[in-house]
Amino acid sequence: MTALRHFNRYFTRRIGVLDDHYLGQDRPLGEARLLFEIDESASGASLRELRTRLGLDAGYLSRMAKALQAQGLVRSSVHPDDNRLRRVELTAAGRAEVREQNRRAGALASGLLEGLAPDQRTELTGALATAQRLLRLAAITVTRLPGASPDARACLRAYAADIDARFPEGFDESALVRPEEVSGDAGDFFVAYEENRPVGCGALRRLEPGVGEIRHVWVHPDARRLGLARRLLAALEGEATARGFAVVRLDTHASLTEAQAMYRACGYREIPRYDDNVYAAHWFEKRLA
Amino acid sequence: MTALRHFNRYFTRRIGVLDDHYLGQDRPLGEARLLFEIDESASGASLRELRTRLGLDAGYLSRMAKALQAQGLVRSSVHPDDNRLRRVELTAAGRAEVREQNRRAGALASGLLEGLAPDQRTELTGALATAQRLLRLAAITVTRLPGASPDARACLRAYAADIDARFPEGFDESALVRPEEVSGDAGDFFVAYEENRPVGCGALRRLEPGVGEIRHVWVHPDARRLGLARRLLAALEGEATARGFAVVRLDTHASLTEAQAMYRACGYREIPRYDDNVYAAHWFEKRLA
DNA sequence: TCTGTTCTTTGACTAAAGTCAAAGAACTAT
DNA sequence: ATAGTTCTTTGACTTTAGTCAAAGAACAGA
Numbered sequence: 001m002t003a004l005r006h007f008n009r010y011f012t013r014r015i016g017v018l019d020d021h022y023l024g025q026d027r028p029l030g031e032a033r034l035l036f037e038i039d040e041s042a043s044g045a046s047l048r049e050l051r052t053r054l055g056l057d058a059g060y061l062s063r064m065a066k067a068l069q070a071q072g073l074v075r076s077s078v079h080p081d082d083n084r085l086r087r088v089e090l091t092a093a094g095r096a097e098v099r100e101q102n103r104r105a106g107a108l109a110s111g112l113l114e115g116l117a118p119d120q121r122t123e124l125t126g127a128l129a130t131a132q133r134l135l136r137l138a139a140i141t142v143t144r145l146p147g148a149s150p151d152a153r154a155c156l157r158a159y160a161a162d163i164d165a166r167f168p169e170g171f172d173e174s175a176l177v178r179p180e181e182v183s184g185d186a187g188d189f190f191v192a193y194e195e196n197r198p199v200g201c202g203a204l205r206r207l208e209p210g211v212g213e214i215r216h217v218w219v220h221p222d223a224r225r226l227g228l229a230r231r232l233l234a235a236l237e238g239e240a241t242a243r244g245f246a247v248v249r250l251d252t253h254a255s256l257t258e259a260q261a262m263y264r265a266c267g268y269r270e271i272p273r274y275d276d277n278v279y280a281a282h283w284f285e286k287r288l289a
Numbered sequence: 290m291t292a293l294r295h296f297n298r299y300f301t302r303r304i305g306v307l308d309d310h311y312l313g314q315d316r317p318l319g320e321a322r323l324l325f326e327i328d329e330s331a332s333g334a335s336l337r338e339l340r341t342r343l344g345l346d347a348g349y350l351s352r353m354a355k356a357l358q359a360q361g362l363v364r365s366s367v368h369p370d371d372n373r374l375r376r377v378e379l380t381a382a383g384r385a386e387v388r389e390q391n392r393r394a395g396a397l398a399s400g401l402l403e404g405l406a407p408d409q410r411t412e413l414t415g416a417l418a419t420a421q422r423l424l425r426l427a428a429i430t431v432t433r434l435p436g437a438s439p440d441a442r443a444c445l446r447a448y449a450a451d452i453d454a455r456f457p458e459g460f461d462e463s464a465l466v467r468p469e470e471v472s473g474d475a476g477d478f479f480v481a482y483e484e485n486r487p488v489g490c491g492a493l494r495r496l497e498p499g500v501g502e503i504r505h506v507w508v509h510p511d512a513r514r515l516g517l518a519r520r521l522l523a524a525l526e527g528e529a530t531a532r533g534f535a536v537v538r539l540d541t542h543a544s545l546t547e548a549q550a551m552y553r554a555c556g557y558r559e560i561p562r563y564d565d566n567v568y569a570a571h572w573f574e575k576r577l578a
Numbered sequence: 579t580c581t582g583t584t585c586t587t588t589g590a591c592t593a594a595a596g597t598c599a600a601a602g603a604a605c606t607a608t
Numbered sequence: 609a610t611a612g613t614t615c616t617t618t619g620a621c622t623t624t625a626g627t628c629a630a631a632g633a634a635c636a637g638a
Binding site: 028029030056057059060082083084085 | 623624625626627628629633634635
Binding site: 062 | 584585586587588589
């Protein structure tokens, strides 16, 4: 993949370095990055979170946080849930500093693009968005998890809350698969991770001999429009094939029209009702190769 | 231009940083970058060139070069043209080192894209190429220069050598505009710079009252397919308008079919012969707004 | 209540990155 | 020939970035 390398070389030299130096004008880069990272998590972040997110040494981070505090940009307190954890959040001055740096970065960016015609800028924006979308998708890994694992259950809860808000009649969590239905011989559960954070899931369970059912394919709002649902579907279908299922089925709610379109695009065809799921309005089936 | 900033944040965090750490595994980053930069300019670069290209302090660079030399990766000599300048070039070991780092970077890049389907990789490659092309174009500035300035003459010489190799009958430099034809009242000369290096040119001269002639629009091979010729043309036409010309004309050689297509696309229409240029086979004209 | 673990802070380091100024050699322009 | 400029080298710094280990406070589970 030389295109990525060439782009990387060019981009970091042209934009990255410039940007870093510009932003870090009056503040070491490490501190600037930390400041931004604290800003990201609006209501304050624990040092522990920041440490893993930025991949820093504990001692190093502790000192940087102290320095930011000394500059009045950050305020810290013990975490309400766990007195070992230290929670830091931006002060008003800290927020102003982040705003100012954002303003500068914006000015720099528009300066860099001055020479382009409006349609060229649009083209550039589109290309960058496409590249970012695909790079994000490439960074997401899909792994099989026991149905009872905390991340699996957390995904299902998030899924339930999501569709409860979306379905006019709401959604009752009792309609979710039980952990034992998607563990071991009975089925499987897959979770998608983006930088160690669960951003999607999908379940497969045996419906009857030779027939699997796919359920609860869900993607976190932050990770939509990347093509992740298709990846999850592919993983589930691969597992179904490995288990010797000739056919997979699934159902969807009447309101999930995008999902229906995706299933059709992925080779599913609509079939008559095969279950008594009160939330379902459409039933699909796909014959596996 | 927030798209660029968002992309930059994401990209440097995901790829840039990773890459840097990976490449700089057994060698400080500064040295690794210097090594690459020396490799870029195949036949050796002067310290002065490297200093401006990398934006480093003279003392710092001097020491790094010494360190690379001590490691046997680089060999240095005084510059043949100027005994103050020091020229450095890679040794065989240095070239091997660059190759090895490239190999590693390549492995890293393909690892990063493992999760993507082949068509998604193609899409990513295309998006990155588009983005890079537009970013390069945005970084190029077109400035007016006296016709006799060294950069202007250097561009014309490069242009002459270029078409001498391309025209079946060759090209004689005496057919170039003379400096006084494109200076002051008589005309203008524009040079395009990419990172302080001339990468294109174009001349405008008065042909007869109310009529200007555009000549010698040329783009360095390294900067082709970016849309730079159009930029140069736009600059020349803008100047023609400012000078009160109602019409601009130009001629082209029979073999330059791409150039002819570009002129047509930019609003030029073919007209009968208007000069006795022995190299010309097509004549064009554009009425300015 | 005891034990082991997690999280943060501190001290004591090292290596890399970068700055500044002085000085000598080589060039350029007058 | 002279004066001013350019380029590199060297010495003497400072700041950033990062590592490692010890220690204390707080927590989790038996």
